[in-house]
Amino acid sequence: MEFSTSSNLSFFFLLLCVSIILLLSEGQQSYVNNKQLDCYNNYSVTDGFLCNGPQRCNSYLAFRSTPLYDSPAIIAYLLGSEASAIAQINNISDVNKIPTDTQILVPVNCSCSATFYQHNTSYTLKDASETYFTVANNTFQGLTTCQALMHQNPYDSRNLSVDSQLLVPLRCACPSRNQTANGVRFLLTDLVDWGDSISSIAQTFGVDEQSIYDANGLSWNSLIYPFTPLLVPLKTEPTKIPTTQSPAPSISPPVEPSIVPESNKSSKKWVFIAVGIGAALILLALSGFLIWFFRLRSQRGKPLPPQGKRLPESVNYTAAASENYSGSVSSQGLRNVVESLTLYKFEELQKATGFFSEAHRIKGSVYHGAIKGDTAAIKRMRGDVSNEITILKQISHSHVIRLSGFCVHEGNTYLVYEFAENGSLSECLHEKSYRNSSCLGWKQRIQIAYDVADGLNYLHNYTNPPYIHKDLKSTNILLDRNFRAKIANFGLARTVENQDEGGLQLTRHVVGTQGYMAPEYLENGVVTPKLDVFTFGVVILELLSGREAASGDEKKGELLLSASIEQVLEGENVREKLRGFIDPSLRHEYPLDLAFSMAQLAKNCVAHDLNSRPTMAEVFMSLSKILSSSLDWDPSDELEHSRSLGHGR
Ligand SMILES: *[C@@H]1O[C@H](CO)[C@@H](O)[C@H](O)[C@H]1NC(C)=O
Ligand SMILES: *[C@@H]1O[C@H](CO)[C@@H](O)[C@H](O)[C@H]1NC(C)=O
Ligand SMILES: *[C@@H]1O[C@H](CO)[C@@H](O)[C@H](O)[C@H]1NC(C)=O
Ligand SMILES: *[C@@H]1O[C@H](CO)[C@@H](O)[C@H](O)[C@H]1NC(C)=O
Ligand SMILES: *[C@@H]1O[C@H](CO)[C@@H](O)[C@H](O)[C@H]1NC(C)=O
Numbered sequence: 001m002e003f004s005t006s007s008n009l010s011f012f013f014l015l016l017c018v019s020i021i022l023l024l025s026e027g028q029q030s031y032v033n034n035k036q037l038d039c040y041n042n043y044s045v046t047d048g049f050l051c052n053g054p055q056r057c058n059s060y061l062a063f064r065s066t067p068l069y070d071s072p073a074i075i076a077y078l079l080g081s082e083a084s085a086i087a088q089i090n091n092i093s094d095v096n097k098i099p100t101d102t103q104i105l106v107p108v109n110c111s112c113s114a115t116f117y118q119h120n121t122s123y124t125l126k127d128a129s130e131t132y133f134t135v136a137n138n139t140f141q142g143l144t145t146c147q148a149l150m151h152q153n154p155y156d157s158r159n160l161s162v163d164s165q166l167l168v169p170l171r172c173a174c175p176s177r178n179q180t181a182n183g184v185r186f187l188l189t190d191l192v193d194w195g196d197s198i199s200s201i202a203q204t205f206g207v208d209e210q211s212i213y214d215a216n217g218l219s220w221n222s223l224i225y226p227f228t229p230l231l232v233p234l235k236t237e238p239t240k241i242p243t244t245q246s247p248a249p250s251i252s253p254p255v256e257p258s259i260v261p262e263s264n265k266s267s268k269k270w271v272f273i274a275v276g277i278g279a280a281l282i283l284l285a286l287s288g289f290l291i292w293f294f295r296l297r298s299q300r301g302k303p304l305p306p307q308g309k310r311l312p313e314s315v316n317y318t319a320a321a322s323e324n325y326s327g328s329v330s331s332q333g334l335r336n337v338v339e340s341l342t343l344y345k346f347e348e349l350q351k352a353t354g355f356f357s358e359a360h361r362i363k364g365s366v367y368h369g370a371i372k373g374d375t376a377a378i379k380r381m382r383g384d385v386s387n388e389i390t391i392l393k394q395i396s397h398s399h400v401i402r403l404s405g406f407c408v409h410e411g412n413t414y415l416v417y418e419f420a421e422n423g424s425l426s427e428c429l430h431e432k433s434y435r436n437s438s439c440l441g442w443k444q445r446i447q448i449a450y451d452v453a454d455g456l457n458y459l460h461n462y463t464n465p466p467y468i469h470k471d472l473k474s475t476n477i478l479l480d481r482n483f484r485a486k487i488a489n490f491g492l493a494r495t496v497e498n499q500d501e502g503g504l505q506l507t508r509h510v511v512g513t514q515g516y517m518a519p520e521y522l523e524n525g526v527v528t529p530k531l532d533v534f535t536f537g538v539v540i541l542e543l544l545s546g547r548e549a550a551s552g553d554e555k556k557g558e559l560l561l562s563a564s565i566e567q568v569l570e571g572e573n574v575r576e577k578l579r580g581f582i583d584p585s586l587r588h589e590y591p592l593d594l595a596f597s598m599a600q601l602a603k604n605c606v607a608h609d610l611n612s613r614p615t616m617a618e619v620f621m622s623l624s625k626i627l628s629s630s631l632d633w634d635p636s637d638e639l640e641h642s643r644s645l646g647h648g649r
């Protein structure tokens with residue numbers, strides 16, 4: 001290890017000089033000054049920008065698109081931001097491919113954790129040659145440092161393995177009091193590239209040069225280095241960064257920092273990129289040392305692979321979560337899902353689906369295909385699908401369909417889901433071809449209702465933020481091999497806001513399916529979690545009656561299932577009317593008392609006044625009682641019972 005000691009010594013000397021320069025200038029934050037290359041030493045500047053202002057704020061990162069990270073959806077996934085926000089600020093569509101090397105603005109929430117500002121995201125190692133350094137410098141382009149990664153992750157730097165999940169603290173900062181007093185509202189973390197100078201960066205963002213010097217504690221004779229973050233103070237929200245051809249790294253003659261620039265440029269101060277021979281030599285020696293060190297570590301003798309080629313190789317397609325009743329909420333499960341979304345290559349999906357052939361088509365633009373031995377459902381979607389990705393990547397529940405990954409190709413997004421062998425509930429209940437072969441029995445139906453209630457209860461009460469599905473219907477409930485239900489299609493889902501007011505929101509854009517829409521939504525665009533309670537009531541009625549939510553009839557007009565239950569449960573002869581209502585294909589093989597409880601529950605769910613509807617938590621409680629009674633129920637008893645009734649008449 002003498003090698004590393006001597007290297008450390010020379011580095012220490014360099015740092016000493018740099019620190020002296022730094023101390024001379026008084027700044028808001030300190031520039032990393034290339035210390036991010038020296039992974040095995042601690043410097044306070046490499047851990048993050050110091051908390052010297054508010055606890056949290058909105059901030060921005062600048063990221064360069066690469067062949068792998070080339071759409072708002074994928075960049076949002078990498079950096080823990082929101083695709084729609086990225087698309088909007090950069091004036092591009094959510095799913096379109098961004099030309100390589102375009103600077104993209106990424107809005108993130110920045111917060112103070114202990115002493116440093118950071119924005120947390122996570123990253124799963126995909127290749128054995130990845131190191132803390134390559135993740136920080138190559139994948140995250142310098143938005144984090146190897147030191148910060150090492151300090152916040154439990155893995156030893158020599159002990160990283162494929163599939164290790166890293167917490168990635170991205171460098172961001174909030175304006176200090178002094179900056180706020182000067183009108184600064186946001187700080188943007190920009191990445192220095194070859195050929196940049198403070199003046200070119202100031203020009204790009206339309207800010208005053210001096211404010212950049214001040215914000216980073218730089219003075220006119222400081223050097224700035226490529227692949228390091230620099231704070232740019234902004235007085236207004238930034239807009240799309242104009243595309244500029246970044247010049248190729250040019251070997252310009254060494255520039256003496258002490259030479260004051262020509263006087264016709266008068267007081268203009270300059271900071272030069274470190275391409276001077278001296279600096280280049282140090283860089284070379286350093287990267288040589290690093291490469292040597294990493295080779296030693298990985299014992300593979302492979303040079304660091306170029307960024308664009310490290311496509312994900314492992315497909316994390318684990319078996320569906322275990323099917324226990326109450327244990328379906330787990331924070332560990334959540335982590336796994338968040339971090340296991342895979343970016344698929346389009347070729348992989350083509351191969352899996354036989355080039356999207358008819359034989360692999362399930363319905364519409366949904367295909368099935370084998371990916372690494374597991375069957376998956378692959379759905380092609382146009383337009384903005386970030387809503388579905390953003391929601392599903394945060395959710396892990398055995399009764400919510402699992403998104404395993406996605407792929408963006410030529411304006412289409414391909415979402416890869418777990419495969420539900422038995423298709424949709426709607427097909428099972430309403431399609432003739434299905435009904436004859438496998439009619440759902442009573443216990444299966446109650447189990448399905450219970451599963452869906454479990455999933456909705458989770459969405460309403462256990463996710464952060466809570467969600468409203470908004471588009472529940474029997475076509476969006478999928479059944480797996482064992483006829484256990486999974487809620488699918490989150491395209492219209494949205495977060496619950498105004499939780500104090502019962503999650504009330506208004507929309508002018510009412511979309512939904514006839515027969516499932518709650519009256520207050522249809523009439524006034526009112527969106528609350530009770531919307532899902534209503535549609536769930538309709539689903540129970542479908543399960544009980546086998547009828548469709550809305551049946552069209554030319555003469556009598558539309559017949560809504562939700563409107564029919566009141567009649568059944570009111571007045572005389574409720575038992576007879578209920579028997580008449582229940583799906584004839586159940587052939588009286590059901591416990592009438594429990595069917596009555598189900599019908600009563602459904603009726604409460606579809607109450608016209610949303611305040612009289614139960615909450616999803618209450619519905620789930622009721623259903624768990626009905627389910628346990630149903631599981632105890634022995635069909636032969638009922639058969640006897642109904643026979644004796646029949647004989648009696
Ligand atoms: C760096 O700091 C960490 C704790 O923050 C400590 O465990 C580690 O030994 C330090 N490394 C060096 C080289 O000083
Ligand atoms: C956004 O892009 C469209 C074309 O894609 C262009 O017409 C429009 O002017 C742009 N808006 C801004 C604010 O740059
Ligand atoms: C920042 O946080 C707020 C509330 O916590 C959230 O609404 C917003 O979407 C977040 N912004 C980003 C870019 O993640
Ligand atoms: C980010 O991660 C750190 C742990 O390294 C934690 O202390 C902090 O609370 C996290 N911040 C947020 C906003 O989750
Ligand atoms: C750091 O990453 C950039 C690309 O972002 C790459 O060009 C450069 O060679 C990397 N530096 C080292 C020392 O690997």
Ligand SMILES: *[C@@H]1O[C@H](CO)[C@@H](O)[C@H](O)[C@H]1NC(C)=O
Pocket residue numbers: 156159
């Ligand atoms: C490396 O990881 C393995 C398991 O992942 C663990 O057993 C071992 O103790 C680790 N070694 C070091 C030096 O951290």
Ligand SMILES: *[C@@H]1O[C@H](CO)[C@@H](O)[C@H](O)[C@H]1NC(C)=O
Pocket residue numbers: 027178179182214
């Ligand atoms: C506050 O900002 C002004 C102008 O930007 C600067 O001259 C002054 O030194 C700053 N004060 C502190 C305490 O940083």
